[in-house]
Amino acid sequence: MRRTLDRLYDGALWLAAVTFALIAALVLVQILGRLADRAARAMDLPPPGITIPSLAEFGAFLFAGAVFLGLAGTLQAGGHVRVKLLVRALPEAPARWLGAVVSAAAAALAGFATWSSALQALDSLRFNSVSYGVVPIPLAIPQGVMTLGLALLAVALVDSAVTLARGGTPAYRASEARTEADTEASTGESA
Structure with a gap:
């Protein structure tokens, strides 16, 4: 089970990375298209007119997808901001149980957010809701990824x-312990 969960988290992180790469590629194509238009005008040629319609919407939806797909993997990597003052002040057993309770409460909030998001995606699917841009994007797609x-x-x-x-x-x-050990090792070596 542990291996399956780790692969699931890693797979979601890879999808998030691919999504960010796709955003970069779309923006690069748009920039190169504008540069080609300027170069053509400078040479008194007709501009090729390479554009990506609804780029802002595509970028926003891809960015939201990347952020939400990266949440679980970022948690596992210790990348979310956590306040550890109370946990570090408590003895081991109470700190462990406090962490379990906080994680369970956060899971309940994430479960509620999942349920609400799923209802919104289902409504968008049922009513065929699309974005307002030049390219009508079915809203159920980004909402489903979220x-x-x-x-x-x-x-x-x-x-x-x-x-x-x-x-x-x-x-x-x-992950936090490895990071702290690496930080201590690097500051100890440089001193």
Whole structure:
């Protein structure tokens, strides 16, 4: 089960990275198209008119998809902001249970957000809602990706809560410990 969850989180991170790369490629094509138009005008030639219609909408939807797909993997990598003052001040057992309770509460919030997002995507699908741009994009697509990302975050939070309750070390804590050890090693070497 652990391997399956880790692969799921990693797969979502890869999709997020591919989505960011796609945004960069679309923007690059748009920029090159504008440069080609300017170069053609400077040479008194007709501009080729290479544009990406609805680029702003495509970029916004892709960006939202990348952010939501990256939530679970970022949690596992210890990349989310967490306030650790209270947890570090408590003894090991109470700190562990507090972490489990907080993870479970966050999972409940993520579950509610997933449910709300799914309802919105289903409504968009039912009513054939599309974006207002030049290219009508079915809104159920980005909303579905957002729902998937939220569902993965909820699973990752439940995973962390269960790991803590069983006495294990969640992935984000292991990642934070590695980062702290690397920081201490690099500051110790440079001194």
